[in-house]
Amino acid sequence: xxxxxxxxxxxxxxxxxxxxxxxxxxxxxxxxxxxxxxxxxxxxxxxxxxxxxxxxxxxxxxxxxxxxxxxxxxxxxxxxxxxxxxxxxxxxxxxxxxxxxxxxxxxxxxxxxxxxxxxxxxxxxxxxxxxxxxxxxxxxxxxxxxxxxxxxxxxxxxxxxxxxxxxxxxxxxxxxxxxxxxxxxxxxxxxxxxxxxxxxxxxxxxxxxxxxxxxxxxxxxxxxxxxxxxxxxxxxxxxxxxxxxxxxxxxxxxxxxxxxxxxxxxxxxxxxxxxxxxxxxxxxxxxxx
Ligand code: SAM
Numbered sequence: 001x002x003x004x005x006x007x008x009x010x011x012x013x014x015x016x017x018x019x020x021x022x023x024x025x026x027x028x029x030x031x032x033x034x035x036x037x038x039x040x041x042x043x044x045x046x047x048x049x050x051x052x053x054x055x056x057x058x059x060x061x062x063x064x065x066x067x068x069x070x071x072x073x074x075x076x077x078x079x080x081x082x083x084x085x086x087x088x089x090x091x092x093x094x095x096x097x098x099x100x101x102x103x104x105x106x107x108x109x110x111x112x113x114x115x116x117x118x119x120x121x122x123x124x125x126x127x128x129x130x131x132x133x134x135x136x137x138x139x140x141x142x143x144x145x146x147x148x149x150x151x152x153x154x155x156x157x158x159x160x161x162x163x164x165x166x167x168x169x170x171x172x173x174x175x176x177x178x179x180x181x182x183x184x185x186x187x188x189x190x191x192x193x194x195x196x197x198x199x200x201x202x203x204x205x206x207x208x209x210x211x212x213x214x215x216x217x218x219x220x221x222x223x224x225x226x227x228x229x230x231x232x233x234x235x236x237x238x239x240x241x242x243x244x245x246x247x248x249x250x251x252x253x254x255x256x257x258x259x260x261x262x263x264x265x266x267x268x269x270x271x272x273x274x275x276x277x278x279x280x281x282x283x284x285x286x287x288x289x
Contacts, residue, residue: 001087002032003032003057003058003059003062003087004028004029004030004031004032004034004035004059005030005032006030006192009028009030009057009192012057012083012086012087013057013083015086016079016082016083016086018079018080018083020192020193021077022193023128024076024077024126024128025054025125025126025127025128025129026056026077026126026193027124027127027191027192027193027194027195028056028057028059028191028192029056029059029060029124029190029191030190030191030192031186031190032059034149034186034190034201035059035060035062035063035124036063037183037184037201038060038063038122038124038147038149038183038201039060039063039064039066039067039122040063040067041147041183041201041203042064042120042122042145042147043120043144043145043147044064044067044068044071044120044122045067045068047068047117047118047119047120047144047145048068048069048070048117049068049069049070049072049110049113049114049117049118049119049120050064050068050070050071050072050119050120050121050122051071051072051073051074051106051109051110051119051120051121051122051142051143052064052071052072052073052074052121052122052123053073053074053101053121053122053123053125053133053137053148054073054074054075054076054101054123054124054125054126055073055075055080055084055096056075056080056124057080057083057084057087058073058083058084058087058088060122060123060124061073061084061088061094062087062088062091064094064122065088065091065093065094066091068093069093070093070094070095070113070114071091071093071094071095072094072095072097072109072113072114073094073095073096073097074096074097074098074099074101074104074109075096075097075098076098076099076100076101078098081096081098084096095113097109101129101133101136102129102132102133102136105140106136106137106140106142107140107141107142109142110140110142110143118143118144119142119143119144120143120144120145120146120147121137121142121143121145121146121147121148122146122147122148123147123148123149124148124149125148125149125150127150127151127195127197130150130151130154131154131170133148134146134148134150134158134174134204135173137204138174138177138178138204138206141206143206144205144206145203145204145205145206146178146203146204146205146206147183147201147202147203147204148201148202148204149186149199149200149201149202150199150200150202151197151198151199151200152185152197152198152199152200153166153197154202155182155199155200155201155202156182156200157170157171158170158171158174158175158180158202158204159171159180159181159182159202162268162269162270162271162274163268163269167268168228169221169224169225169227169228172224172272172275173221173224174204175211175272176210176211176212176272177204177206177207177210177211178204178205178206178207179204179205179207180202180203180204181202181203182200182201182202182203183200183201183202183203184200184201185198185199185200185201186198186199186200186201187199211272212272212273212275212276213276214276214279214280214283215279215280215283215284216279216280216283219242219279219282219283219286220275220276220279222242223239223242223275223278223279223282224267224275226238226239226240226241226242226267227239227266227267227268227270227275228267228268229241230267231266231267231268232266233266234263234264234265234266235256235261235265235266235267235270236249236252236253236256236263236264237249238266238267239252239256240252243255243282246285246286247285251285255278255281255282255285256278258281259274259277259278259281260277261274261278
């Protein structure tokens with residue numbers, strides 16, 4: 001069965017009386033090359049154990065089952081369970097976990113299902129949970145590779161370079177934890193129903209150690225958030241809400257200059273390394289070193 005063929009999708013979903021839910025981000029793939037390419041590049045064949053988020057009617061799950069030893073797919077919509085039982089009937093190496101991926105302990109799920117084996121994660125993510133889902137996948141530390149389809153702008157934001165409009169606090173968060181790259185773009189007409197935006201397949205390879213070392217990770221991210229909360233302001237002004245109770249503006253400016261930055265620089269120009277140096281200098285100053 002070609003699970004991306006539009007007539008097949010209509011027939012199967014019709015048989016089960018299924019209706020797409022916009023609020024659950026249900027846009028199913030209609031181009032069979034897309035789930036095939038995601039599965040091929042996901043590491044499923046090498047790692048053997050896969051967690052998929054949001055199998056829908058199973059087009060990506062099917063491709064993963066052909067390559068991996070075991071696939072655990074987390075689907076929130078109960079109405080899709082009988083659909084998946086039909087579409088995946090030729091496979092016996094998968095399990096559907098009905099639930100909200102954001103409410104699950106993904107590390108515990110992997111331990112329970114795969115023991116000590118390393119796993120990869122895969123998804124055509126529902127748009128409305130993109131950021132928390134990526135955060136949960138990274139924070140679980142359970143995956144050696146995460147391959148997810150997201151809105152193209154989000155993929156570009158995650159892979160952005162300093163000084164560009166797309167560069168954001170979330171860019172820094174993701175790049176702190178993982179190497180990020182866009183594998184390929186997927187136009188909006190590859191889905192039913194057709195979404196308003198184009199998509200891209202993003203691959204994250206979690207790092208053994210964070211991309212930069214900092215003395216105080218909490219302070220590092222507090223400075224990053226402050227810099228991007230007021231990205232039109234100079235860094236010195238933007239840091240006021242975080243450092244202002246301990247330091248006057250001149251001291252903050254001195255701190256910025258002490259790590260080789262211009263006092264008039266905006267936070268959006270700083271690399272991860274710049275933020276790390278600044279956070280370390282601020283940590284030393286706060287401790288009175
Ligand atoms: N994988 C299918 C495909 O590519 O055609 C469907 C992808 S569709 C964009 C997203 C899927 O995620 C839907 O099946 C939806 O029901 C499911 N979903 C939505 N929110 C979820 C959540 N919080 N946890 C788990 N699955 C969710």
